[in-house]
Amino acid sequence: MSTIFAFVKLFENKEYAEDFVNGKLFMNTIRSFKEYKDESGELRGDEYEGIVAIYQPENLGKIKFGNHTILASDLAAPIVMHGNYLLNHNFFCIYSLNSRSHDALSAETLSEFKRTLELHESCFGLGKFCVVILNASQFIERCKYAIEKLNVNGNLDLVDYFNEHEFHGNMPGDKLGYQKRSLFAHQREYRIKIDMHRPEPIPYIRGG
Numbered sequence: 001m002s003t004i005f006a007f008v009k010l011f012e013n014k015e016y017a018e019d020f021v022n023g024k025l026f027m028n029t030i031r032s033f034k035e036y037k038d039e040s041g042e043l044r045g046d047e048y049e050g051i052v053a054i055y056q057p058e059n060l061g062k063i064k065f066g067n068h069t070i071l072a073s074d075l076a077a078p079i080v081m082h083g084n085y086l087l088n089h090n091f092f093c094i095y096s097l098n099s100r101s102h103d104a105l106s107a108e109t110l111s112e113f114k115r116t117l118e119l120h121e122s123c124f125g126l127g128k129f130c131v132v133i134l135n136a137s138q139f140i141e142r143c144k145y146a147i148e149k150l151n152v153n154g155n156l157d158l159v160d161y162f163n164e165h166e167f168h169g170n171m172p173g174d175k176l177g178y179q180k181r182s183l184f185a186h187q188r189e190y191r192i193k194i195d196m197h198r199p200e201p202i203p204y205i206r207g208g
Contacts, residue, residue: 002100002158004136007190009094010127017129023207025143027194030177031087031201048164048181053081056168078164086176088201089193096136096158096190143192146206154194161185 011017016026036045057075064070133139140156147154160175161182171179177193196204 002098004096004098004140004158004190006097007094007133007136007139008097009131009133011129011131012127014129017127017131020131025092025192025206027090027092027192027204027206029087029201029203030089030091030193032203034082034087046180046184048080048179050082050087050177051080051171051179052083052086052176053170054162054164054167055079055081056166059168083176088198089177089195090204091177091191091193094133094190096188098158098188098190100158100188147192147194150194150206152194152196154192156190156192159184159187159189159191 009017009020011020019026030050033045034047034049056078057072060072060075060079062069062071063079143156147156157175157178159178159180161180161184164181178191180187180189194204
C-alpha cells in the first residue's frame with residue numbers, strides 16, 4: 001500500500017492558489033480535460049481521459065459494423081473507448097508525493113526513492129504558484145467527509161498509468177477515471193471524483 005507524504009498543487013494565478021488555501025476546490029469535468037488542448041506539450045489535456053477500454057489491432061481479428069467489416073490489419077491505431085457517463089463526472093487533481101513502487105528501501109534504492117519525492121520539472125508548466133499540503137491524511141479525510149455530506153457517488157485514489165501501445169482490454173471497473181497514459185506518470189496524480197448527476201457537464205466548486 002502506498003503512503004502519501006504530501007500533496008502539491010500548482011496554479012496559473014495567485015487568486016486560484018488563495019482560493020484553494022481557503023478551502024475552495026474547483027472540480028472540472030473529465031470531458032473538459034479530454035477536449036483541452038495544451039499550447040505547449042501535454043500537461044492538462046489528454047484525449048485518453050475517461051477511457052473505459054483500449055483494443056490493440058494485433059489482438060483483434062476483424063470488426064463488424066452492420067454489413068461492413070474492417071480487418072484489424074487496416075487499423076492504424078488502437079481503438080479507444082470512452083464512457084459518456086464517466087466523462088460527465090467532476091474531479092479534482094493534485095500532485096502527490098507518494099511511496100508507490102517503493103515497497104522496500106535499501107541503500108541502493110534510497111537515492112531513487114528521494115528523486116520520486118521531488119516535484120518533477122515537467123510539472124512546472126502547470127503554473128507558477130504552488131500550494132503544499134503537509135498533512136495529506138487530514139486533507140483526504142476532509143474530502144471524504146465533504147463527499148458524504150453531498151450525498152453523491154464519489155471516491156478518491158491515486159491514478160494508475162498504462163502503456164497505450166501495449167494495454168489491451170477493459171479498464172478495471174473500480175478504477176474508471178483513474179487511468180492515464182504512462183507519458184503522464186511523472187505527475188504522480190491523486191484524484192477526487194464525484195458524480196453530481198447534472199443534465200449538463202459543468203464545473204463544480206466546493207467550499208470556500
